[in-house]
Amino acid sequence: MQILVTGGTGYIGSHTVVELQNKGYEVVIVDNLSNSQIEVLDNIEKISGIRPAFEQFDLSERDLTDAFFQKYSGISAIIHFAAFKAVGESVSKSLEYYRNNLVSLMNLLEGMKKYKIPNMVFSSSCTVYGQPDVLPVTEETPRKEAESPYGNTKAICEDIMRDYCKSHEEDINCIALRYFNPIGAHETGLIGELPVGVPNNLVPFITQTAAGLRDELSIFGEDYDTPDGTAIRDYINVVDLAQAHVVAIDRMLTKKSKANYEYFNVGTGEGYSVMQLVKAFIEVTGVDLKYKVVERRAGDIEKIWADTSFGNAELGWKAQKSLEETLASAWKWEKKVRGL
Ligand code: UDP
Secondary structure (H helix, E strand, C coil): CEEEEECCCCHHHHHHHHHHHHCCCEEEEECCCCCCCCCHHHHHHHHHCCCCEEECCCCCCHHHHHHHHHHCCCEEEEEECCCCCCHHHHHHCHHHHHHHHHHHHHHHHHHHHHCCCCEEEEEEEHHHHCCCCCCCECCCCCCCCCCCHHHHHHHHHHHHHHHHHHCCCCCCEEEEEEECEEECCCCCCCCCCCCCCCCCCHHHHHHHHHCCCCCCEEEECCCCCCCCCCCEECEEEHHHHHHHHHHHHHHHHCCCCCCCEEEEEECCCCCEEHHHHHHHHHHHHCCCCCEEEECCCCCCCCECCECCHHHHHHHCCCCCCCHHHHHHHHHHHHHHHHCC
16 A cells, blocks of 8 residues: 655654554655755665655645656555644745645645545644633634634645535545644654754754753743643654554545544643643753743643543544653654764
8 A cells, every 4th residue: 555645754754654664554755855854764764674755846836746646656545744834934924834735735635536546644733723712622622713824724724625525525535633742753763853943842942952052941931820830732752643644544544434524633631831841851861951931932822732532532542652751752863863
């Protein structure tokens, strides 16, 4: 079975490629390398022993996407990661975000119909819930208006899939996975998250500070309505998350889906505050991490974590790895990248 992984040299994509290969799937990656490096292919090969096929182009180019599907005629399913994902940048570059993220999805859906590829797993986000009124969030929790153009592209992409599935009951199946906060790296330390420039996300900022690239971590706000005043998120190990994609692919290929458009929360069900995470990192690694508390970051929500019971029961999947193990893997990766 051949699976197309778009964005397969990126952070979550590369881990998913390895997990697919571990389960015997053949992978072809499409990536324009706008936010990842070609060397990731070498490291995927080091882990799995198999070098995935690779094509470099931009999926928002309709003709190139069509030519790709003509060339690769044996694809059974698509996992679509390729997208712009920087929340802050999406505010100043909103048209680029809408064009890239929406048009790529539409080109793929068009190709699925034309070339008879029935299945797609889509990379969505818990950002579609905004700040929920009731916690934890289930799949029934209403979506809220997005805080950023990036978040809005995820909501609109979900709507595009829902509407397209409605009119293609016979030949199109989509599953949207709403990720909570993916962190950590592969246990080998060979693949992980490699942000360009100053990291926006908490764990890469922590590991870069620990590695001496940044002076000090800023904790954004300690006046939230949470036990220690810092914001709460549901941090999920990236390998656990990657395995959820394989399970979703299996579900579609073995025709276990209950509807041709489904969506699931993918988190651990546990919320940790920024301060708890920082303290856990210090404890696990023994590194004396410098941090200070500063003002809240604009656009941040106070707290969110997943109710995973529906996804766990339906998919037969559950996050396995502890926060400690996950933070240790993030640190191992950072040290490897920096040659420490
Ligand atoms: N955060 C922080 N310092 C940083 C980066 C993030 O205190 O340098 C906080 C952020 O305010 C949020 C949490 O860490 O409460 C997770 O942020 P991240 O950007 O990793 O993910 P988000 O939940 O915003 O998608």
